[in-house]
Amino acid sequence: MKQFHPLTIERIERETSDSVRIALAVPAEFESDYEFLPGQHLPFEVSIDGKKLRRTYSICSGVDERPLEIGIRVQPGGAFSEYAASQLSVGDTLDAMPPAGHFHVNLEKGNARDYLGFAAGSGITPLLSMIRSVLETEPNSRFVLFYGNRKQATTMFIDDLYGLKNRYPERLQLHFVFSREDQEFPIAAGRLDADKVRELYEHFCKGLEPAEAFVCGPDTMIRTVTETLVELGMDEGHVHSERFGVPREAAKARAAAAEKAADHAAVTIIMDGHKKSFEMRRDDDNIVDAAADNGIDLPYSCKGGVCATCRCHVREGEVTMATNYGLEPWEVEAGFVLACQSRPVSDFILLDYDKT
Ligand code: FES
Structure with missing residues (x-):
């Protein structure tokens, strides 16, 4: 672990x-x-x-x-x-803990790619790392950032972004959008909703062939930007996203799932090559909390289905996941789950934390 x-x-x-x-x-x-x-x-x-x-x-x-x-x-x-x-x-x-998460760029020195980034508020933080890394490591790649905020004064890392623009004027495009401040150009005013994304894309992405887009912000913004980019012709598999905060739906989905019938299931955990077992009620909130009640410390962070710190593989048995914002479709297909969102369906489950 x-x-x-x-x-x-x-x-x-x-x-x-x-x-x-x-x-x-x-x-x-x-x-x-x-x-x-x-x-x-x-x-x-x-x-x-x-x-x-x-x-x-x-x-x-x-x-x-x-x-x-x-x-x-x-x-x-x-x-x-x-x-x-x-x-x-x-x-x-x-x-x-050491770094984690699937929302990342795979850097290749020889790449000559156009990347798009859409950030709202503090969603800029992972994108700033991507922009810095791409510009430094891939000398033939370009990055276009669309960054939504209420006001300039509360825009995080604005000086860092202008610094990068000065350093890489040909390869970085910065486009700020403010929702609570009048702007000289109407295109820079408003929110990153579907119309705005379309307008920005048509205006600033002419001639580009975006290889990948990275979107970070609240849940509704992510859905809107992703759907609009797909409408505009991007392959959905090339639009990556990360939510910040715990979406309200996550709490609701957990509460709905909690209404299911109660009785017990046996849970065995494999971690660092060791096995530990405990029993939990099927209507316990989730495996992470049930394990903690039994003195077993499992990895977690957000407990909202977002960060994937609690990711593990179901080797035997079946679990139900209330919500999932942290796993890619292939991971779910391969049997990975988020333990903070999961509870047992079968009488016995075997969870493997060592499988990657
Ligand atoms: S702890 Fe973040 S997804 Fe489970």
Whole structure:
């Protein structure tokens, strides 16, 4: 099982009035564990008032840049983000698991590709890593970013993006869209809804042959952008997305599934070559929580079906998954599930955490 390691805060700065950026140094002995693909995230754990909280934040550094940087938007009432913004200082440590996630670019030095990125708000963080990495590693590739925000003043990483534009003027296109500020050009005003995506694409992507598109933002924005790009001719398999936050549907789907009949199922876990077993009620919320109730610590972070930290393979038996935003269709087909969203259907299930 991937372990948490303490990363030391080298820098912590206000990014905007409602966000911070944190630079984290990885201990020398674990450096290779924290190599990452651009777009991946780090699962974090903190203890606040004796309660453990886990969250995932995307790495926004380029693949070869160290320390690792993350950006955190402070959510009102968000225990983790408020803690990060108000309690952490240089020299403190944050416990983080090694990088994870399927939302990433596969870099190839010889590629000559056009990439599209659509980000809303803090959805910029994985895309920033992709842009930095593509421009640095693939000298013949280009990146077009469409970035939606309410206002310029709360746009995260705007200076970094302009810095990249200065450095790679021919290969990076930046297009900002603001929903709560008047703009000189109407195309730059509004939200990344279907009409706006169509307008931007037709205006700025003429002559490009986008190989892949990467979309990061809230659930509705992801669906709209993906559907519109497919309508515009992109292959759905080349439009990749990552949601931030836990979609409301996830909670609803879990609650609906909880209405199913109760009785017990036997669960066996294989992890790091060892087997552990416990019993859970079929109407327990999910396998991760049921295991914790039995003193077994399984990997998790968002518990919302998004980050895939809890991914495992069903070797025997059958489970039902309330929601899935973290696995690709081929993974579901191959029998992988998200344990934080799953509960047993059969009387016995065998879950393998070692299979990749
Ligand atoms: S913990 Fe994030 S998907 Fe299960």
